[in-house]
Amino acid sequence: xxxxxxxxxxxxxxxxxxxxxxxxxxxxxxxxxxxxxxxxxxxxxxxxxxxxxxxxxxxxxxxxxxxxxxxxxxxxxxxxxxxxxxxxxxxxxxxxxxxxxxxxxxxxxxxxxxxxxxxxxxxxxxxxxxxxxxxxxxxxxxxxxxxxxxxxxxxxxxxxxxxxxxxxxxxxxxxxxxxxxxxxxxxxxxxxxxxxxxxxxxxxxxxxxxxxxx
Numbered sequence: 001x002x003x004x005x006x007x008x009x010x011x012x013x014x015x016x017x018x019x020x021x022x023x024x025x026x027x028x029x030x031x032x033x034x035x036x037x038x039x040x041x042x043x044x045x046x047x048x049x050x051x052x053x054x055x056x057x058x059x060x061x062x063x064x065x066x067x068x069x070x071x072x073x074x075x076x077x078x079x080x081x082x083x084x085x086x087x088x089x090x091x092x093x094x095x096x097x098x099x100x101x102x103x104x105x106x107x108x109x110x111x112x113x114x115x116x117x118x119x120x121x122x123x124x125x126x127x128x129x130x131x132x133x134x135x136x137x138x139x140x141x142x143x144x145x146x147x148x149x150x151x152x153x154x155x156x157x158x159x160x161x162x163x164x165x166x167x168x169x170x171x172x173x174x175x176x177x178x179x180x181x182x183x184x185x186x187x188x189x190x191x192x193x194x195x196x197x198x199x200x201x202x203x204x205x206x207x208x209x210x211x212x213x214x
Contacts (some may be wrong), residue, residue: 011144035071035129035162035169036061039080041174044142046149046180051196052142054178056089056153060100060162062131070157072126073100075163078136079156080175086143087151092118095134101127109138117159126164142180153179 038061044054058078062070078092083119092109094101101107104120118136142149155173162169 009182017140031111033200034063034172035066036063036172036174037078037155037160037162038174039133039155041177041179043179043181045183046142046144046147047183048145048147052144052180053139055137055139056176056178057095057097057137058135059095059098060129060131060133060135062129066129067131070129071164071169073162073169074101074124074126074127074166075119075121075166076135077117077159077161078118078160079111079115081115081154081156082151083154084149084151084177086146086149088141088143089116090139090141092136092138094120095137097134097137098132100129100133100135126167130184140178142178147182149180150163152181153177165197 039058040056040202044052046052047051052128060076082089090113094104094107101120101122105125106121107119107121109116109118114140118138120135142151155175157173158177160171160173162171
């Protein structure tokens, strides 16, 4: 092999190695900027006797070059599912916190209590996207007795999209979760019980030492 051929081979090996490294660490090789929908990770205080209510908000994140040059959109569809039982979603609503569409020409909520779906459209009027633009907010309820349960939320890649005049943009979808933890009152009661036990043990140790010292 000539010196020129060896140099050419080395040049080609650099991007190949870079791609291999990116694949190995799980970084997409199709550019470093994308519109992202990242469902939140929520922790709520549950109850053994009463249902617990909350609100999940879904937003659009801009990364890379899209931050400097936000793409215009005319519509979006959101579709996600949850696992387990005891978690139900009500009808989705247009976002009220920094909404992408302040007054969409069309907004619809459909799907089921465990598979919420929503769609919005501006009737062909393009709107510039922006980072943390609100898409939907959706109330949810956790049934009593689900303390310690984590519900996983998964976006449906086939029907979740951000589009401009019918052409969908490349979109990165990241799931979220809802974790049901102990209510504050119960947590404080447990902490108080542990504190009382600790103080009692300390008192018993001190008393024993006094008895032994006599």
